[in-house]
Each structure stands twice: as C-alpha cells, then as structure tokens.
Amino acid sequence: MITDNLSAVSLARLQEADNWQSKYRLIMEWGQLISPKPELREPANAIRGCEAAAWMTHVCIDGHHRFAFDSDSRVIKGLAALLLAHIDNKTDAELARLNLNGLLEAAGLEKHMAPSRNNGFRAMVLRAGELLELPVE
Secondary structure, eight states, rough: OOOOOOOTHHHHHHOSSSSSSHHHHHHHHHHHTSSOOOGOOSSSGOTTOOOSSSEEEEEEEETEEEEEEEOOOOHHHHHHHHHHHHHHTTTTHHHHHHGGGHHHHHHHHHHTTTTHHHHHHHHHHHHHHTTTTOOOO
C-alpha cells in the first residue's frame, strides 16, 4: 500500500495561523502531499457522506495501522492529511487516546468551513473507525 509523507502536517501549525485564509492555505498545501492513488478508487473503499469523491483504505502491519487516501478535491485531501497525520502508523493504544471528532474544533476550522466540508471530515473519521472496526458514533 502506498502511504504519503505527512510529516509537514501539524495541528499546532493550524492553531498558530493568524486567520482563516492562512489556515485554508495550509490545508491546500497539505492536500498536495497526498499523491493520486487510482488503485484505491474502488466502491469498497469509497467514503460515504463526503460530497467530493474520496476513498480510504487501511492495513495493520506489526500492530501499526497504516492508511491510504485519495480524492480529486485538494481541500478534502488537506483535511484528510490532518486526519491521517493523527492516525497513520499508530497502535491500538495510541488510537484509543485520540479525540478525532474534536480535531476540527481544536484546529479552529469547524466554524469557518461549509457544512459540507465539516460533514466530509466527519465521514472520513467514520470511515477510519469502520476500517479499524471501532464503534461508530
């Protein structure tokens, strides 16, 4: 599975951004970090509830969860980069400590994004939970 280098993605960088435009630019930059993965574009990998077409898959290797993501939308890719930076290559114990639903609020994004983008992010979180076989809220 092809994974992306998301080491440049940081919640702290978003929190430090002066205004919404700066945050949006960061998200767009992060969207470029996710490479096209045509092999992911299968119905079984589709993220339901995301307005833009998006796909996510997962594999667990030696106790570490690895994720791959693709979309045509740079904004959705940027939001996925934020999510994946928090969940990719983590163990079950590390994932259990995360509050992924609060990530947009912690980043100061929730109040600025259109409802469709908020819903898209929630759909990505739900898809990650499904792939991890976690209870879905």
